[in-house]
Amino acid sequence: MLRCCVRFLVFCFLGLLVLMVFALQGFVVWGSSGDDAVARLGEADDALGRAFVAVSGAEDAGADVSGLLVRLNVASGLYSSAEVALQNGNYTLAVERASDCVGLADGVFGDAGVLRGMALDAAAGWWRVVIFSVVGACVFVGVLTGVWVYAKRRYSGHVLGLKPEVTG
């Protein structure tokens, strides 16, 4: 009986310990090592490169990427802060800034993809532009010719309707 109670207590203690570890993970910010910071900075470096390639792709497709470049510069500022923090031995701050940089760069990557798709869709409608030009030019020339014919008739009618005037 006593053995059963001891087993039960040990089981409860271990269970409580596991629960506490899981609960603490949500509240405790664990300190970061230099290796963590270096690894996170590497990820940030990759994310910046990936985002820039996506932005270049969107620009090549004809999208306006000025807003994305502003956000990339914010991300690069975070990257720089992370590097400074790493150099000064503040690994937790370095990981934090590098993570923010990755988040921002990944957001730019996603938005660049959307912008590229929109730009490609707009470029695929090039035939609308050509139709607008051809139809617009034809209508304009037609209207102008009509106005010219009307004005010419009125002018001719006006000249032919004049009565000769004898002077002297």
Place this chain on the structure above:
Amino acid sequence: MSGLQNIKGVFMVVGLVGVLLFAWPSLGLIVHLPVGEQFSELYILGPGHMASDYPFNVVTGVDYLVYVGVGNHLGSSAYYEWNVKLLNWTEPLPNSTAATPSPLPRLYGYRVFLADNETREDTLTFSFSFLNVTSAENITTVGSLTINGAAYNVDKSCVWDPVYNGTYSRLLVELWLYNASQGALAYHNRFVDLILNMTAGS
């Protein structure tokens, strides 16, 4: 009939201009204007945003401010990094012919993303800590260099130069450009440097 001829001329000019205006969007799809010369800028300005009053005689513990400017004229957006290195008088500068950077390790780097024809200036604040100044051997040893708040142990010896009467070092700024095919930043064959005299007041 000269009046009718004049009106006819006006109608023809208006017609021509109108047709060109309607054709303009389509011409934009076909005609591409030639791109001008493609290049990147890298420059350093003094603390007053002018090409003057550059730091020269440096002493321990004083913050010096300059501005590093990068300009993009490559015809599309670009991803740059400017890197700072500290060289003594005998260490090699980048090789412009071979387009290779200085072999010394980079201390500080700052990345910028620029649209075409955009220029950006950022601050570069630096200060030195001299380990010792050996007057007998005329050597100044730079213990640490702090750039924009990041401290670097450099431990670099600068020897007295009898020709120019000073103990000189160079604060070198190199420009690197992101190469999408390599997936990495690569040296862009542009650099500027500040020559600093490490003896005064130290």
